[in-house]
Amino acid sequence: MNIEPITGRYIHVAVDGRNYRTYFEENGQGEPLVCLHTAGADSIEFRHLLTDAEITERYRVIAFDMPWHGRSLPPDGWWEEEYRLTREFYVKFIVAFSRALGLDKPILMGCSMGGYVMFDVARQHPDDFGAFISLQGRDYEPAWDGLSKWYRHPEVNANAMVQSLIASLIPATAAPARRHEIEWIYMRCAPGVLPGDFHYAAVDHDSRSYGPELSRIADRLYLIAGDWDWSCFAEHTDRIRQSINGITVVRSPDLGHFPMSEDPVAFRRALDPVLAKIAERGKAGNAARQ
Amino acid sequence: MITDQLVTNWTKAVNTDPVVRLATRYATFSSLLEIGDESLLLKARDGEISLVKSPTLEEPWDFAFRGSADAWQKFRLAPTPTTNHPMSMAYQGHMALANGAPNYFRMEGNYQKLFAHMPALCSILDQFRGLEG
Structure with a gap:
């Protein structure tokens, strides 16, 4: 038998009086590491990290599917409304899940x-x-919404159309199996979910003015960005670095828009120093409290 | 840049490559490929793909994919973060800040038809890389 150690379960999460039966996967023990998937995808993007023994011996890795994504069904009544992810709901849901x-x-x-x-x-x-x-974080990017109409158009197969966008964001150096895995994850996205997520990413998210507030907690903020992602070039992360004094920015020449999926080894090269820094900070905090 | 040999090799490649065959099996569109001062008509009819050099006004098309000779040459060479894929070369400029990566390609015409056939088009363009001729 070759059974992976990932456990998948459902937890009921309440937000604004609505119940969301939410699928999550986890593996490992230690400090919890909660992982959020990309727009139009689901927690399967973190499958490599969830089975990385070096990570899971130190961290309890948890990845969940947002409602409307993967195995988390939309709540009852979804058929009466257009799916549009808002900043308010997204933040509330993440906190409520935790x-x-x-x-x-x-x-x-x-x-x-x-x-x-x-x-x-x-x-x-x-x-x-x-x-x-x-x-691959950004402070503001309205251009994502520019293609949303065509992902909803009755004469366009959105499942096929999305493949080109996704392929364009993956490094040329990624292994073909990893590249096509990401494309497949996106091609099975439910109708209207990717443009619904773009509503948050392109319309409702604008953190350009957060600099003064986030600078106060910048020792706990980390940004990892791959050079092959045309939505997150150095000019984009430079603006965040200039706005949030003290944020740690790690740029990788080997990664694109889907670091955890496209090249798990290169992702570890970028992630390990960040996790080490977080662990070091935790030790220093514990020592100070004693 | 567009030699007869290149057109022959490209046509053969797109009609035999298994990935292109799958991606284009129901594709039906006509596209003008503008390569600097030259142009090609790319026609797909239920997966049968042909390339017509220097099309005349008698040849209608649904959408155009335009780029300078330099842009196509960049695309033809080994991919870099700014020349990785036709989609990024046509769209990255929309996200660029001051002095950021440009849009090397322009997409114009019937956008519904274009986006419906984007994977087919990209699979055909991908064969342009490494072509001899």
């Missing part, structure tokens, strides 16, 4: 829109999480 699992100041890590929301969560709930790791 509390529902009873996690104590977990490390929060998210990619793309999950990396964008890191700045929103850090601003509104700085003390609920031990550290914030934004992968």
Whole structure:
């Protein structure tokens, strides 16, 4: 038998009086590391990290599917409304999920829109999480919404159309199996979910003015960005670095828009120093308290 | 840049490569590929793909994919972060800040038809890389 050690379960998360039956996977023990998937995808993006023995011997890695994504169904009544992810709901849901699992100041890590929301969560709930790791994070990017119409158009097969966008964001150096794995994850996205997520990423998220507030907790803010992602070039992360005094920015020449999926080894090269820094900070904090 | 040999090799490649065959099997569109001062008409009819050099006004097309000779040459060489894929070369400029990466390609015409056929188009363009001729 060759059974992976990942456990998948459902937890009921309540937000604004609505119940969300939420799928999550986890593996490992130690400090909780909660992972947020990209727009239009789900927690399967973190499968490599969830089975990385070096990581899971030190961290309880947890990845969940946002409602409407993966195995987390939309709530009852979804058929009467257009799906549009808002900043308010996204932040509330992340905090509610963490509390529902009873996690104590977990490390929060998210990619793309999950990396964008890191700045929103850090601003509104700085003390609920031990550290914030934004992968391919941006402060503001309205252009994502430019293609949303065609992902909803009855004469366009959105499942096929998305493949080109996703392929363009992956490094040419990624192994073909990893590249096509990401494309497949996106091609099975439910109708309207990717443009619904773009509503948050392109319209509702704008953290350009958060600099003064986030600078106060910058020792707990980390930004990892791959050079092959045309939505997150150095000019984009430079603006964040200039705005948030003290944020740690790690740029990788080997990564693109989906670091945890496209090249798990290169991702570890970027992530390990960040986790080491967080651990060091935790030790220093414990020593100070004693 | 567009030699007869290149057109022949490109046509053969797109009609035999298994990935392109899968991506284009129901594709039906006509596209103008502008390569600097030259142009090609790319026609797909239920997966059968042809390339017509220097098309005349008698040849209508649904959408155009335009770029300078330099842009196409960049695309033809080994991919870099700014020349990795036709989609990024046509869209990255929309996200650029001051002095950021430019849009090397322009997409114009019937956008519904274009985006419906984007994977087919990209699979065909991908064969342009490494072509002899």
